[in-house]
Amino acid sequence: MKKLLQADKAYDILRERVISAHYPPAVTVSEPELANDLGMSRTPLREALVRLEHDGLIELIPRRGMRVKELSGRDIREISELLACLECEAAERLASRRLSAEELGRLDAAIAAMDEGLESDDMVKWSQADYQFHRLLIELHTNRHLVEVALGYLEKAHRFRLLAAPFRARPVYSNVNHAAVVEAIRRGDPQSAVDIHRAHKRRWTRELNDLMPQFGVERG
Amino acid sequence: MKKLLQADKAYDILRERVISAHYPPAVTVSEPELANDLGMSRTPLREALVRLEHDGLIELIPRRGMRVKELSGRDIREISELLACLECEAAERLASRRLSAEELGRLDAAIAAMDEGLESDDMVKWSQADYQFHRLLIELHTNRHLVEVALGYLEKAHRFRLLAAPFRARPVYSNVNHAAVVEAIRRGDPQSAVDIHRAHKRRWTRELNDLMPQFGVERG
DNA sequence: GGGGACTATAATGCATGCATTAAAATTTCG
């Protein structure tokens, strides 16, 4: 039975709340309030807050408390670009090394789920599957440092991905492109894998930028 | 006059100490000892430790204290690769946008300093200048998220760069390659900038890997 | 009624105390 630290508990709970937009934007919550809310003292809470701030998820404003960090248009664009850079590296590397049949199967499964979501117009399902695809692409890279960084930013990207979802056209091209990347990986063609994925990410970044005004973010 | 927080002070001091290898590897230092050492209580110290752990610079081992995180051969290789990926992105981007004369001048200056260091066999000076060059390459990228991540890893890379320094052949090729990258950036040739820098980083990663046994690290 | 000074409230940053518990030291026993 694992020892569960108060600080870890606070971190997990707050992280979950922040990501799922539990706290309204631009609202600050004081430490005593949070501590009382979580049923612990300020000490372990503070540790959690410091970590969350370090993750770039919140801001700690002296005398005001914690505030969920807003993503500006510029942030969104920058995160998309950084993620593009890292995912392309992953795509290239995966095509260079031989993926096992099992690993390729997981990528195929994610794409299949995306297809199902698209066909049944279930955009929630599609989003989950798309997220899963990108996660796999990253996690199959053997560079643990790269994986850690990229997953952190993928999570942030997911936040605005969900915001933009209602305004997107049916993302047919995503499924097609992802399938093409996997195909390039399967046949061991790093150059194609990179080219296709980079083009895809560029298109997505542009689309996102155009959509920003519709979900209340100034273009970056 | 800015307010100096104890926690920030502790963070800065400890960060500096860790990076400059003030603490011997595999040695743990307890919190009371550190707190006493820094002349503060455990509370702000702990906040600093949590941040440093999050930076991946130290480990917090319950009941033992803080330990500087050792870099394995694998870590070193992975960090080099990740940095290569990010720096190449920077090189490409810098060549795409027009750098101002002032910005180009700073890159030139760093290379000039590297040349001076090399000519006078002053490897400390050379290292500083080389570090400065990479830092500039990154900082001139306008993507703040990418810059933050890359600088963090550049700092880690600097740690083993210093370890490897005594065993390296005179790094003539570094100066030449860096100059070539700047030249490609100057004439706005992204493809060349990437190609040259990528080749350079690959060579360096290989060299580093070969040198590992000499500075007491198992090959990654 | 409005603006400025003053008071009151309350949040933060830090110190300290304490219970728990892991590691070390000591003792006991085969």
Added chain:
DNA sequence: CGAAATTTTAATGCATGCATTATAGTCCCC
């Protein structure tokens, strides 16, 4: 003499208290 058991030591995780100070509210004066 060596190993297990027991005592001792001490570090952590957390709670709490306090001084400082920023914010908000109040009062006074115009």
